[in-house]
Amino acid sequence: MRKLLTIVVADDHAIVREGLKLLLSTMDHVSVVAEAADGETLTTIVRASSPDLVILDLGMPGVAGVQFINELRAVAPRMKILALTANIEPRTVRAVIAAGASGYLTKTGDPAELNAALDAMLRNEIYLSQSVRFAIDDPRSHQPPPTTDTALSPIPLTRREMQILSLAAQGLTARETADRLGISPLTARKHRENLMRKLSLHNTAEIAAYALRIGLPIG
CATH class of the missing domain: 3.40.50.2300 (Response regulator)
Structure with a gap:
């Protein structure tokens, strides 16, 4: 049945x-x-x-x-x-x-x-x-999806900023981001704060929307 x-x-x-x-x-x-x-x-x-x-x-x-x-x-x-x-x-x-x-x-x-x-x-x-x-x-x-090295942001970002953007858009915490990038949680948090200020973003939803708009894989 x-x-x-x-x-x-x-x-x-x-x-x-x-x-x-x-x-x-x-x-x-x-x-x-x-x-x-x-x-x-x-x-x-x-x-x-x-x-x-x-x-x-x-x-x-x-x-x-x-x-x-x-x-x-x-x-x-x-x-x-x-x-x-x-x-x-x-x-x-x-x-x-x-x-x-x-x-x-x-x-x-x-x-x-x-x-x-x-x-x-x-x-x-x-x-x-x-x-x-x-x-x-x-x-x-079927072409490879954009990466942090190939995605294009209207506002120029460094490679590290693109990495922070991608991980933040996936919902990773500062500690998880730090573990992924081999940096301290304090440094990861500071990078994220600077990035959000630079892009005029205010929360994770806006970060995800921006990352998706420029072609970063966030899934």
Whole structure:
């Protein structure tokens, strides 16, 4: 007998959540167990109920894109994540999949793709919306991802600053950054403070967004 797939719908627009729940209600062996309108609520729900799948709006309040996917996977490693977004930027598609999402749907796509995505995930396959498949199929997408030596920042950064930026965007603490780079935690903290001041960034979410924008691998 096919296992019931438990799903949490996460989007900050109530009309989108209702639309998704309506679509899901027509599918066999699917149960929407909760819904969330922000990242903090979603994390609490995932920690408490351990659903099989989250349909995640990447633009929802409290969701720092790829970094949030990493955080969800840390809370529930076996849970599948289906990204739902209006963003069709190839770099974002590749970063989201690289971070561990099992699917990527666009809000402008055909509603039938939701069923196709769930079927693919039950087969442990990755599903990409028709409108973004070029991001993976494009031969250029198979080139090595940018590194701290090749990513380009609008504001010139030293190699050490790029390393600090990349590690901070991954959510590493000052002590973890220090261990990775072979420096003291105090030095790592000072580097990070100087970097944030230089780039006018104020928190980890902004650091992750900046790193993603310039092409640094943060997943």
